[in-house]
Amino acid sequence: MHNNPILRISTKILFAPIILFGLYVQFHGDFGPGGGFQAGVIVASAFILYSLVFGIEAGKKLFPSNINLILLALGGIIYGGVGIVSMLLGDEFLAYNVLGSSPQSGQHIGILLVELGVGLTVSNVMIALFNAFASYDNIKEK
Amino acid sequence: MISELLINAFLVTIMLSIAIALIKTRTVIFTVILTSAYSLVAALMFITLDAVDVAFTEASVGAGISTILFLAAMAYLPKKEEESISSEFVPALSCIILGGILIWCSYDLPEIGQFTAPIHQHIAPEYIKGSKEDIGIPNIVTSVLASYRGYDTFGETIVVFTAGVAVLALLQKKDPAKKNKSQPKQKIRKNA
Amino acid sequence: MISSTIGIWNYWIVFCLMMIGLFLVIGRKNFLKKIVGLTIFQTSVFLLYITFGKIKGGTPPILNESIDSIYSNPLPHVLILTAIVVGVATTALGLSLVLKINSEYGSIEEDDISAQDLVDYHDDIETGKSVDLKFKQ
Amino acid sequence: MITIENFILITILSPLIVCVLTPFISNSTILRDFLGPIGGVISSWGAFNIMSSALNNQNINLEIVKIAEGISIGFEVTPLGAIFGLVASFLWIFAAIYSVGYMRGNKEKNQTRFYAFYAIAVHAALCIAYAGDLLTLFIFYEVLTFSTYPLVTHKQNEMAQKAGRLYMSILVGSSVILLLPAIVWVWVATGSLEMSQNGVLDGKIDVAYAPLLLAMFVFGIGKAALMPIHKWLPAAMVAPTPVSALLHAVAVVKAGVFTMLIILTNVFGIDFLAKTGASEWLIWLASLTLLATSIIAIFKDDLKARLAYSTISQLSYITLGGALATSMATQGAALHIITHAAGKITLFFVAGALYVGAKITKISDLNGHGKSASLIFLAFFIGSLSIIGVPPMAGSWSKFFLMLGAADSGYLVVIGVFCVSTILNAFYLMEIPARAFFFKKEREVSVKIPKLILIPTLITSFLTILLFFCIEPFQNLTSMMVGKI
Amino acid sequence: MFLAGLIACAITGILILVRIVLGKTTFDRILAVNSLGTVIVIGISIHGFYSNRPEFLDIAIVYALINFIGTVAVLKLFSTGSLGGDK
Amino acid sequence: MIDILTKNLPILVVLCPLITSLFVVLIPNIFFSWILTTLSTFITFLFSILLYQEIQIQSHISYALGKWMPPIGIEYIIDKVAIIPIIIISGISFFATIFAYKIMPEEIEKKSISKVYSLWLLAIAGLLGLVTTGDAFNLFVFLEISSLASVALVAMGAQKDKQALVAAYNYLIIGAVGATLYVIGVGLLYGITGTLNMEDLTNRISDLNNNKALIAGFGFMIIGIMVKAAVFPLHIWLPRAYAYAPSAVSVLLAATATKASLYILARILFSVFENSEDLINNTLLYVILPLSIIAMFAGTIMAIYEKDIKRLLAHSSVAQIGYITLAFAIGTKASIAAGFIHMFNHAIIKGGLFIAITSLGFFIQKRITINNLSGLGRVMPITFFCFVICSLSLAGLPLTAGFISKLYLIKATISSDAIWIAILILISSALSVVYLWKMVEVMWMREGRKIVIKENPAIYISLIIITFFNIYFGFDASLVVNGSFEAAEKLIGDLK
Amino acid sequence: MELILDIFTSICFFIGSLSIIIGACGLIKLPDVFSRIHAAGMIDTGGTAFFILGMIFQTGWSLITVKLILIGVFIFFTSPVTSHVTANLARQKNILPVGKKIGKIL
Structure with missing residues (x-):
């Protein structure tokens, strides 16, 4: 597929809009269907498409695996961090009300951050999974 | 309809x-x-x-x-x-039995789409009301997901994380360059 | 009887789907097929939950000022969102295990593998020709 | 002034201290070897004091650990316990000296381990003697089983492994499967684990269930070696002889019959037994065991095996005495613990001495050795007479009381059993001195017996005679035991 | 009107399914699946209008995206034998 | 600050390992990742002890996550029952982590060690979350966290022995089926009650008598949990998973994994469904009781004929789980208390046994079969001694923890007029002496290879501590016994 | 006004339906992969275009319209690409159009 210029160029063109769409789903999740998971998967699928067309090594060059690992943990840390901050501010775990000036704005901030955490983790896990599977070589380890 | x-x-x-x-x-x-x-x-x-x-x-x-x-x-x-050699009779039978139990119990389940079913009366209305008033987000699913049952979602993020880490640990590529360096290990063991 | 049957027939189909999935898991000996079966099984369970959440004449639970209508129950949706992701995590882990199994055993059929294991076990214990369990680097 | 409670601690703790100290001083052989006898002396000093205060009817109670609500480890001195404690601790002195001689003479390996476990076995036996409730009794009963396992399998070879397996499976199996539920049954029925002098079960349990409960106890106490579960005892003969002496004379089997007597008198109560006749079947079983094992003993050529079967039959005397459920018979049974201990330990000492001195294990090889080792065979002779029950040896007292008890209870057949068994006893025991003194020597083997073996053997044989004359304090204790308060 | 569109989509879907089942070569099937995806995207969009909640369009986009990536993946699998290669 | 701590203790117990796991995965250094893991488990243990003290004062803590009141939001419930598995899991995991220090780098590639520690913490966090949660669906999520993490941990044994992969695979599939069945059950109950909160569920099913969906939902939930708890016919994943996992992992799993599920089983039986008495009584009498009795014997007999030691211990776990479920099945206050006592004691016993066996295996560098153990008792006296103590404890020798549990179990059976069950329990426990003694005998009697082994304190320190607990709780069991009785009282009230 | 829009929509839907059904029939009827690509193209282009046009008539000008256009553009982009790659691969794997022999068309 590497030698197919049509596919390569169309992938390059589609790459940015897909990620844009992912971000839209991520941040529009409060108003329409969507949210962290879906956005994460869409963003991940952009990278997966890239890796499919240009090869896994190129994909890893685009998105190095150590950054992938850090972001993978970071998503969870953001999520947990929101909970811990709310705990430190004197409320229960994941009680977003204290995060903002009013309960509603607190909830908004909380949900935004939390969804961001979910999105980060999901997208990075999906990319990591794909990379791990696709670059697994079948030679018997001896 | x-x-x-x-x-x-x-x-x-x-x-x-x-x-x-x-x-x-x-x-x-x-x-x-x-x-x-x-x-x-x-x-x-x-x-x-x-x-x-x-x-x-x-x-x-x-x-x-x-x-x-x-x-x-x-x-x-x-x-x-x-094609498997072993018979698939027992698994099939147990599945049929389980399915039979489920179908049997379905007569006591609320009819589909009935508004009066307890599932629609008990907690869900509070979410629908609360999403507007407490949280101010139109998508009720998001508000339930991220706030009312935010902990579930946290757990689920962790599940995804677990799977990611697990697969990474399992399918880790071995560095071919390091294959020959397994000797010092032996020594450590003897000292241990 | 008939009216109630119409009210619940959807459940029946869902149950049938579930059991087909379960059958694939416990009846088939191919490791990949088992994972596929698990996916089917879980997806069917999701259907069950979503069926519970449905209200006749309701709309999706996204508030809309212009429409004044009944919203379907959002809670099962949330639960299933969680469950879907859990399901894909399970699938991924299972697949990675299957990959490893295939590269170690050269097969993903349960019969084959247990036969190999049996031979190994026998070698190990009965004849004392013990496998050296040193850490493979 | 040392209070009587502290005496209990002294008695039971000194073997434990010996056990703990032994590994630490294993470099200095002499110190290590004589730690045992020293411990024995201290321990028996305590036991003497306990016995004297028991004679003064003092109530001695000591709670050590409270494990949980309603369960604790505690000690209480009963008359029977005082007797058994004295026997165990006093004979330990000689057994310890003897084992030093034996181990050195035989150049055994792992002596440190041996002494340590030897001491812990004695500790367990003493704890059984002074056990204050059923649970403590059971706990140390099990400790005794497990601590003697390394002793039985001391040689660590194939034979020892098999014997050890049998030993453990019978003793642990019986005690766990039957004794423990029986104890818990009593616990549930009476609401406590206490024992009392007149029994605790009267009125607390359905009379129809009493024989069943008794059976659970009787077969649960594998150490008493009643007929179907006696196999472990001959099997355990692979152990070094000091261990056999300990097993068959001092600690293990005596702990078994002691437990049996305690159960019969202090849990069931002889009145209850007599009233309900719950123990009737036990009389027949014990009689059967008694006769059968005596007959088996006759056909055994291995000296230690013969002694082992003899032990089984003598143990049945004690069980039978308890089962007859009259005060006389029970007294006789209690006295038999002492007298048989003194006699049997002598016999085992002799067997060990012959093994060390001339590597003789078979009776048929004994012919004509009487001259070269006359003192040893004399000791054997005295011991045998005591076991048979000939005055002026101690054994005559216990047999006398047992006969009286049998007459009291009305089971005249039992008297017959006693008589037949005495004849059989004489037959299989007297063969040995007879062969030694009167038969012709077949091969020339020099018998050299170390002093450390000879001296304790002679002392214990002398004890059997001494006991005949000072039986009174013991008899007082036994009558206290059956006395109604 | 919308229902008519839906029914048309359903009929088309069934017809394409027939092709998938008949198959012949794998590429036929891939082609058919791709077309089926398109039809389903249209169907989802129409269903959104039919039930007065056009929020469904997001799903349609995702569906199209997944359809595309899936097809590319299957094609890649057929051409190189694995998804990882860079041929 | 202290105030925040005390207020949030229930969640902190779970959160501590959970959050740390996210960081551990980023540390490439073996030593530092271990330090962080140990620290985290230690703090968790500390938290659980603080929680225990808190429980003595408050007796029932309900923690509303996100400040949404229970039926709406997710609730954490900690009472005198839940505290028992919490203490077990956090305590054992702490000692297992200490044990892992030396043994983990030997069995697992250096590159993946930090990931393994991360999974390790996730498994612990999952188990703790399972125990603390008061929400039926949240339970499923944590069930999955713990099972996915444990599956991955088991699979890491593949670097030693490829059978670990199949073991892990079976564990995964069976576990996932179990979890899905559980979800079906929860779904059916949700369908008829409309709630997921367990306490709310209890109230709302009280007026649904003989509802078929209720019965089916209950059945599916129980089956799902029984799979996870390895109750007899559903235990097939367990022996292999324990046997082929890396040493440290088998210690962790054997001591903790099934305990959490057993606790959930007890809770579903006696707390969630307390109002449908007929259903529960029938289940106990006709399902769980026979299964437990079969499990007791099947597990023991399998163990007797097994020659791979880790599998042997795993089979024995099946039997011991049988004891615990049997205690639940009798259903009186005393017997449930006995079940909890045994749960606690079995955790420390199995933890000790697995540590001892795996450290023996660590030195022989072979699969730990019965033949390979010969003579090891003489070269490794400390480990051997601890092994003997722990096995005596398993066999129920007096003055060890195992005796206490057996004693109370038998007392409970006899006082509920089931003397034949008591005898069966004792026969099975006497049989268990057979396989334990077989191992001791081999190590003690046989001549081994001539090897000089210096035992390493880093390995045996946790073994000695756990062995000490085995003896200590044999002497002073009042803590465990009182706690268990309070738990049983809390579960079934004063009714029985 | 609405009526006119509805009529427009109806017409569009009609054409769209017609084209997808024809495309589907083509998929079944036509003999080989290469010719079937034409039929598939019918569905992907004609059908999508008309249906989306029809729906745009319904919405007026809003975010939904943008999304609809996005879908249209996306499908316009991707389906020819996939068709092309499919045909390309089919050729590589030596699948020939009906009636052609190896070497003739290259």
């Missing part, structure tokens, strides 16, 4: 036929594609059942990502499924 029923019936028939085809087929690529199709049809079904977010997720996660994972894994696996 009839049209809803029709769409439902149509999709369900497709799902059943896919499932039966899955039992029949022994080719791995077919199995994978049929699974993907099953997820896709399930996503359509979710749409007709008013679960937009779920359909969204099922389409992207269930149909998209898992299919790609299946395909990626399939590349290294045998392409055909062998």
